[in-house]
Amino acid sequence: MLIRRRWALARRSLSRPDEIAYYLGHAPLDVGVDELVRVAGARWAIEECFQAAKNECGLDEYEDRRYVGWYRHITLAMLAHTFLVAMSARAAEKGDPPVRVPWSSSSPWQKCGDSWQLTHPETFTPSLTC
Numbered sequence: 001m002l003i004r005r006r007w008a009l010a011r012r013s014l015s016r017p018d019e020i021a022y023y024l025g026h027a028p029l030d031v032g033v034d035e036l037v038r039v040a041g042a043r044w045a046i047e048e049c050f051q052a053a054k055n056e057c058g059l060d061e062y063e064d065r066r067y068v069g070w071y072r073h074i075t076l077a078m079l080a081h082t083f084l085v086a087m088s089a090r091a092a093e094k095g096d097p098p099v100r101v102p103w104s105s106s107s108p109w110q111k112c113g114d115s116w117q118l119t120h121p122e123t124f125t126p127s128l129t130c
Contacts, residue, residue: 007023009033010022
């Protein structure tokens, strides 16, 4: 029988010492603190992956009422995201420049990184940079 222990980690920001993040874990007794810290740090990469899949592949745009439909949507969206990341990595290895979609909308919303920003209507000029 594998005995497990509950863990609580606290991480303090170096740039903002008053900001503390807490993590709760459940791991075997022989797992060291360094391994728990590594796993807690991997959380941000996973969060960024899900956010990119939401923005690029519609991960959050399902309206299914049953588990099977939801599962299919999530699976296909994550598969599409995996394909896009692999193709992007392959293009980067070849030295190809990143693909940019030409701006053709008159909308005041502009994509900047992983988020959308509303520009001031009086200063709005369509551009590819943020």
